[in-house]
Amino acid sequence: MASRKRVFDLLRTVNQAACKCPGHGHRGNVQVSNATPIPSTAFEIKHSTVRYGLGVTQEVGYDLVNLGAKSVCVMTDPNVVKLSPMKAVLEALTKAGVNYKVYDNVQVEPTETSFKDAIKFAQENDFDSFVAVGGGSTMDTCKVANLLSCYPGSELMDFVNAPVGKAKQIDKVLKPMIAIPTTSGTGSETTGVSIFDCESIKAKTGIAGGALRPLLAIIDPLHTLTVPQTVANYAGFDIFCHALESFTAIPYTKREPFPTPAARSQAYQGSNPISDVWARFCLQTIHKYFARAVYNADDVDARSGMHLAATMAGVGIGNAGVHLCHGLAYPIAARGKKFIPKDYGKKPMIPHGLSVVVTAPAVFRFTAVSDPDKHLEAANLLGANTTGVKQADAGKLLADTILKYMDMMKIENGLKALGFSGEDIPNLVKGALPQQRLLKIAPLPQSEEDLSMILDESMTVF
Ligand SMILES: NC(=O)c1ccc[n+]([C@@H]2O[C@H](COP(=O)([O-])OP(=O)(O)OC[C@H]3O[C@@H](n4cnc5c(N)ncnc54)[C@H](O)[C@@H]3O)[C@@H](O)[C@H]2O)c1
Ligand SMILES: [Fe+2]
Structure with missing residues (x-):
């Protein structure tokens, strides 16, 4: 194996030999220093082989x-x-x-x-x-x-x-x-x-x-044609939150401590340039097809588009990860035993997509300060007009955009409509805290008070 010195010497030679014309000047423009290199950051994208088609x-x-x-x-x-x-x-x-x-x-x-x-x-x-x-x-x-x-x-x-x-x-x-x-x-x-x-x-x-x-x-999008409206609706909000959460997750370079190679292959890594591509595709697809897919079971284009988006968002979350909506959804779903959704059988339960979207407006109002431009971009991909919107209003705009979708799809009006009250907040926070795998992927650290505030704001959303 080549020594580090030989590698650096080679890079320096390539750098000096590289064409310096404006069109190609970047090619060999490698910054080489003799100082000990900082620990490298890395991410990797893993997913199953995907075969798509009717x-x-x-x-x-x-x-x-x-x-x-x-x-x-x-x-x-x-x-x-x-x-x-x-x-x-x-x-x-x-x-x-x-x-x-x-x-x-x-x-x-x-x-x-x-x-x-x-x-x-x-x-x-x-x-x-x-x-x-x-x-x-x-x-x-x-x-x-x-x-x-x-x-x-x-x-x-x-x-x-x-x-x-x-x-x-x-x-x-x-x-x-x-x-x-x-x-x-x-x-x-x-x-x-x-x-x-x-x-x-x-x-x-x-x-x-x-x-x-x-x-x-x-x-195979043919399978989606039998999906009832309520299932298409709640499952669609799962894609919606996967895309938004992986897009706004902490950048992979900012993880502390930075995951070891072994941990990286097991765990969520944070947002990265490749998972961002999946997330952007999903947000655009949701804008184009979500409502059509929910309200028209025989709209093959819309249902096919959402089916592909679900897989694309899966690749995004499988590598970048999800954060607060999912971390809070886990105790919400497990403790929500009063709500009986249509098309899910007779047992009381909170379907996964509903449990994640119910806190989404409050979550993104909270996280927007971490990267207002990315939150504005997400709102724009979902159809909001961001022209002239100040960075300080990024959280409000993204939350309002999410609420528009929730309203359009007739989502229940917050945690109260799902059977919770303010008294449940301490137990919901207690149930969220063990979800460190997810909470540490959020772009901001959160205290128990922050989680309580998000839940409190999610009691009634409209
Ligand atoms: N492993 C992961 O990466 C991951 C990610 C997100 C969510 N989840 C988990 O997935 C579960 C939710 O799964 P889901 O939302 O896909 O729904 P589901 O599997 O719970 O099914 C929901 C309902 O839809 C019905 N259904 C399914 N396909 C149908 C079809 N083609 N036609 C008619 N009815 C159909 C089912 O019978 C069921 O009644 C939760 O437990 C959630 O925690 C896992
Ligand atoms: Fe999910």
């Missing part, structure tokens, strides 16, 4: 044959099992002669208990590969079923994020998993994250590790 689900049988799969676990929820996406998957497997078994007991908004049931199914059968057909609930359940089938002697809590679990590193390559999302929201098809409602701490938490990431994401 009807691509019919290829899944061939994918499994190519993988040499002999025994496939197909996971879904009790509703999606009856719908056209599952029919398309099973037809493709049968046509390709693939041997499979279906687990259709995934719980929407999974819990520790429901995860354990799916894990038991996976451990009792000798599967060599997994296919998840459904929304984030199904994909996240399938990820942990795959994980624990590869670690038969371990417990779910061994891998769950600290301080709730033991945060054991996943040190094996898991079995191949193919994710076929049927909602346009979570982006779980490209992330190494699995989230569940941890009943014992009354907050959501999860497992994060690159090994959980599906091998292939099949993004």
Whole structure:
């Protein structure tokens, strides 16, 4: 390996030999100093292979044959099992002669208990590969079923994020998993994250590790055509917050302490030039298609656009991360047991997208001071006129823009409408504090008082 001195000498030679004309002068313009270099900052972008197109689900049988799969676990929820996406998957497997078994007991908004049931199914059968057909609930359940089938002697809590679990590193390559999302929201098809409602701490938490990431994401917009209006609406706000939070996350260069290479590959890294590209695409797509996709189930262009945006935002969050809306959403969802949303079954629950967007106006009013220009750019990408707007008004403009979307999509009027009162704030803050994985990705540090203020402002939003 070349010594550092030889590398510097070479750079200096390249610098001197470089063309100095205005058109090419930058080429070799490397600043070289003999001083000890500062620790380098780095980011990396990881995601699953993504295949996108109307009807691509019919290829899944061939994918499994190519993988040499002999025994496939197909996971879904009790509703999606009856719908056209599952029919398309099973037809493709049968046509390709693939041997499979279906687990259709995934719980929407999974819990520790429901995860354990799916894990038991996976451990009792000798599967060599997994296919998840459904929304984030199904994909996240399938990820942990795959994980624990590869670690038969371990417990779910061994891998769950600290301080709730033991945060054991996943040190094996898991079995191949193919994710076929049927909602346009979570982006779980490209992330190494699995989230569940941890009943014992009354907050959501999860497992994060690159090994959980599906091998292939099949993004087939045909599956979105059966999605009911309410699910398209709430899941759409999940994309909305993924894009806004990863775009406004702390820049990766400003993380302190800067993650070690090992930590970088496991954790959220902060905003970076590549995740910003995904986030900008998503915000523009939301401006163009969100309302059309929610209110017109047969608008194939709009539903296809939102389906791609969900995956793109997933790549953004999977690498840059999400921060305060999600950190606060975890206790909101886990403690919100009075609200029964339409189209999600009969149980009281707060769908994930609703739990994240409800604090978004207050969150971005709070974070705007960290980078007013980026907050203004986000508002502009969502359709706001930013001409002549002062930096000091960036938070207000972005919050007002978010509120316009919430109003247009008839989102409930704040935490009170979801069954909370001011008395719940201390417990919600207490539930958010363990979410350090997310809170430290915010562009500003926050005190408990800051979190209380955001929750208080979110009690009534209109
Ligand atoms: N792993 C990640 O990176 C990540 C990111 C964000 C959210 N999540 C998690 O994902 C979960 C939410 O997932 P979601 O919003 O995709 O919804 P979901 O999987 O919970 O499904 C919501 C409802 O939509 C129905 N449904 C799904 N597809 C349908 C279709 N094509 N037609 C008709 N109905 C359909 C389901 O049966 C269910 O009733 C939460 O638990 C959340 O915490 C995970
Ligand atoms: Fe989310």
